[in-house]
Amino acid sequence: xxxxxxxxxxxxxxxxxxxxxxxxxxxxxxxxxxxxxxxxxxxxxxxxxxxxxxxxxxxxxxxxxxxxxxxxxxxxxxxxxxxxxxxxxxxxxxxxxxxxxxxxxxxxxxxxxxxxxxxxxxxxxxxxxxxxxxxxxxxxxxxxxxxxxxxxxxxxxxxxxxxxxxxxxxxxxxxxxxxxxxxxxxxxxxxxxxxxxxxxxxxxxxxxxxxxxxxxxxxxxxxxxxxxxxxxxxxxxxxxxxxxxxxxxxxxxxxxxxxxxxxxxxxxxxxxxxxxxxxxxxxxxxxxxxxxxxxxxxxxxxxxxxxxxxxxxxxxxxxxxxxxxxxxxxxxxxxxxxxxxxxxxxxxxxxxx
Amino acid sequence: xxxxxxxxxxxxxxxxxxxxxxxxxxxxxxxxxxxxxxxxxxxxxxxxxxxxxxxxxxxxxxxxxxxxxxxxxxxxxxxxxxxxxxxxxxxxxxxxxxxxxxxxxxxxxxxxxxxxxxxxxxxxxxxxxxxxxxxxxxxxxxxxxxxxxxxxxxxxxxxxxxxxxxxxxxxxxxxxxxxxxxxxxxxxxxxxxxxxxxxxxxxxxxxxxxxxxxxxxxxxxxxxxxxxxxxxxxxxxxxxxxxxxxxxxxxxxxxxxxxxxxxxxxxxxxxxxxxxxxxxxxxxxxxxxxxxxxxxxxxxxxxxxxxxxxxxxxxxxxxxxxxxxxxxxxxxxxxxxxxxxxxxxxxxxxxxxxxxxxxxxxxxxxxxxxxx
Numbered sequence: 269x270x271x272x273x274x275x276x277x278x279x280x281x282x283x284x285x286x287x288x289x290x291x292x293x294x295x296x297x298x299x300x301x302x303x304x305x306x307x308x309x310x311x312x313x314x315x316x317x318x319x320x321x322x323x324x325x326x327x328x329x330x331x332x333x334x335x336x337x338x339x340x341x342x343x344x345x346x347x348x349x350x351x352x353x354x355x356x357x358x359x360x361x362x363x364x365x366x367x368x369x370x371x372x373x374x375x376x377x378x379x380x381x382x383x384x385x386x387x388x389x390x391x392x393x394x395x396x397x398x399x400x401x402x403x404x405x406x407x408x409x410x411x412x413x414x415x416x417x418x419x420x421x422x423x424x425x426x427x428x429x430x431x432x433x434x435x436x437x438x439x440x441x442x443x444x445x446x447x448x449x450x451x452x453x454x455x456x457x458x459x460x461x462x463x464x465x466x467x468x469x470x471x472x473x474x475x476x477x478x479x480x481x482x483x484x485x486x487x488x489x490x491x492x493x494x495x496x497x498x499x500x501x502x503x504x505x506x507x508x509x510x511x512x513x514x515x516x517x518x519x520x521x522x523x524x525x526x527x528x529x530x531x532x533x534x535x536x537x538x539x540x541x542x543x544x545x546x547x548x549x550x551x552x553x554x555x556x557x558x559x560x561x562x563x564x565x566x567x568x569x570x571x572x573x574x575x576x577x578x579x580x581x582x583x584x585x586x587x588x589x590x591x592x593x594x595x596x597x598x599x600x601x602x603x604x605x606x607x608x609x610x611x612x613x614x615x616x617x618x619x620x621x
Numbered sequence: 622x623x624x625x626x627x628x629x630x631x632x633x634x635x636x637x638x639x640x641x642x643x644x645x646x647x648x649x650x651x652x653x654x655x656x657x658x659x660x661x662x663x664x665x666x667x668x669x670x671x672x673x674x675x676x677x678x679x680x681x682x683x684x685x686x687x688x689x690x691x692x693x694x695x696x697x698x699x700x701x702x703x704x705x706x707x708x709x710x711x712x713x714x715x716x717x718x719x720x721x722x723x724x725x726x727x728x729x730x731x732x733x734x735x736x737x738x739x740x741x742x743x744x745x746x747x748x749x750x751x752x753x754x755x756x757x758x759x760x761x762x763x764x765x766x767x768x769x770x771x772x773x774x775x776x777x778x779x780x781x782x783x784x785x786x787x788x789x790x791x792x793x794x795x796x797x798x799x800x801x802x803x804x805x806x807x808x809x810x811x812x813x814x815x816x817x818x819x820x821x822x823x824x825x826x827x828x829x830x831x832x833x834x835x836x837x838x839x840x841x842x843x844x845x846x847x848x849x850x851x852x853x854x855x856x857x858x859x860x861x862x863x864x865x866x867x868x869x870x871x872x873x874x875x876x877x878x879x880x881x882x883x884x885x886x887x888x889x890x891x892x893x894x895x896x897x898x899x900x901x902x903x904x905x906x907x908x909x910x911x912x913x914x915x916x917x918x919x920x921x922x923x924x925x926x927x928x929x930x931x932x933x934x935x936x937x938x939x940x941x942x943x944x945x946x947x948x949x950x951x952x953x954x955x956x957x958x959x960x961x962x963x964x965x966x967x968x969x970x971x972x973x974x975x976x977x978x979x980x981x982x983x984x985x986x987x988x989x990x991x992x993x
Contacts, residue, residue, distance in 0.1 A: 310932035445855040584983035
């Protein structure tokens with residue numbers, strides 16, 4: 269049995285519940301025969317992947333759902349072996365080049381050229397081109413993006429590329445200018461309400477609107493999270509009545525605890541304690557940026573209006589240092605110390621600068 | 622001159638088109654379809670074109686280095702020049718084009734480029750379309766996007782360029798001339814390509830629109846030109862995308878400037894104005910900020926969250942906010958300079974791959990503070 273998220277994922281463009289305008293656009297593009305390279309971007313859980321698969325189905329028919337998973341081996345220039353998982357059907361191929369880390373350029377060059385230089389052999393295929401889906405396009409290295417540039421123009425007759433990214437900021441301009449940009453915004457509360465009601469109807473139970481809106485508030489526009497949460501709640505209490513508490517993930521409560529520790533006492537001993545907790549979180553593979561953001565959010569809720577802006581400012585500063593530096597814990601710690609001193613200074617009415 | 626580009630070539634382009642064997646021109650991207658066929662077709666770059674036209678008549682070519690921002694016609698110029706020199710039949714054997722999608726490490730320079738460079742040019746094939754081509758006795762190697770070549774690979778080129786200068790000419794094409802090592806630039810005659818001015822872009826777009834039978838309103842043309850900022854390729858791609866969207870419905874709806882902004886990923890004006898007002902920037906749009914008068918921390922944060930949730934690109938938000946602040950009529954110099962400093966810092970952070978929500982919040986809070 270699969271999760272509700274997968275089980276009730278819309279299969280065709282008609283089934284999509286929100287962003288109707290986008291759906292009609294995609295539909296007409298897919299049927300016009302003049303299909304461009306595309307770039308889907310938007311926050312996670314907004315439905316980018318769903319829209320891509322629906323578009324593929326519209327392009328090629330149900331054949332695209334016959335997937336097979338391959339493992340391909342590429343050789344890096346230094347003869348190192350890179351193993352990449354590739355999902356493909358007869359009509360499309362899906363890769364996540366960021367799996368290859370620094371060598372993503374090799375993957376892009378080899379794979380795309382191979383696909384681009386072979387024509388569609390299946391005569392009954394609806395389109396003459398194949399589609400390459402590149403996931404997490406915003407984490408492609410500059411080199412890999414540069415390698416895409418000319419390929420996209422040159423082999424237009426044999427293939428189309430669909431890029432899927434969270435943001436367009438990290439894509440180089442030449443790539444953006446070669447694609448048709450498709451913004452997939454997060455669904456509004458009403459949209460999410462309809463989708464969740466739809467899912468509950470399909471499963472066969474009644475979803476009280478207030479429960480739904482509670483889940484929606486918690487999900488922050490992430491529909492996938494909302495549906496997963498709904499399923500979890502349903503498992504906990506099958507009748508969905510009484511006082512429901514949406515269980516927060518462990519790490520989130522843990523982060524809040526850290527924030528409370530910072531607020532309640534500002535001493536070197538407390539810094540050590542917080543450090544221990546950060547290590548714990550990091551060793552459970554919680555991304556440092558997420559830790560920093562969650563803790564900062566919680567801290568900001570509890571401090572005075574006057575220093576809120578400063579707390580966020582230093583969070584932003586240490587976040588970028590974390591990216592450019594190598595040891596994450598240093599910067600997390602530095603931020604904690606900074607916030608503690610800010611708080612203390614503010615508390616004793618001292619001026620700092 | 623700017624307005625006269627491409628005019629006499631309208632019929633000419635059609636002739637050459639029939640000679641080429643494209644599978645289906647309707648499926649081609651328009652940037653390829655309307656690539657200039659001769660160097661006289663090239664938009665706007667008057668000076669470069671004038672120099673190159675002279676070399677066509679004398680058929681003596683120096684090593685060349687083309688540099689300039691994207692979409693100004695660098696690759697188009699050299700391809701058109703090569704085509705005019707050699708004609709379609711000799712083109713394959715005389716021209717080697719390498720770009721960033723090909724492996725271009727030092728080994729490739731040593732093998733592929735060197736091998737091609739040292740070959741004696743083959744005898745001129747009789748042109749099949751009955752036209753005369755100068756076909757000078759040398760080959761051309763085009764190194765497209767040369768600024769992404771490694772230093773070592775560029776170093777390996779130095780001697781090759783000199784040794785085979787008699788039978789091979791190099792043409793380096795790049796965006797940033799500073800990334801090409803000094804010994805290479807000194808071996809080439811440099812041509813700078815400037816961003817296209819308003820009138821040449823609009824004439825070119827109008828030409829393509831009329832060829833494709835699109836009716837374009839002038840606000841749409843303006844939107845195309847402003848969003849593309851002198852990058853003709855981008856303007857043409859946007860036009861094609863907009864055309865695809867508009868023609869796919871029945872009956873075809875006309876292209877509006879909003880369509881073009883959406884395709885270009887521009888944040889709508891009302892969203893960005895609303896954001897600016899939340900930060901305390903006064904705008905005379907006649908629109909009232911919703912709710913309370915004084916913007917507080919929580920309000921700014923909620924606004925930022927909403928914007929990020931809509932999926933707009935943070936660099937785009939930053940760019941547009943920058944325009945609003947810098948062009949603002951009443952803010953004083955000090956406030957503007959403070960904001961400019963903030964924008965620069967945030968842009969750097971975003972380039973380093975920082976978290977977008979945090980940094981948009983950061984820019985919002987600091988601009989708010991600087992203006993208050």
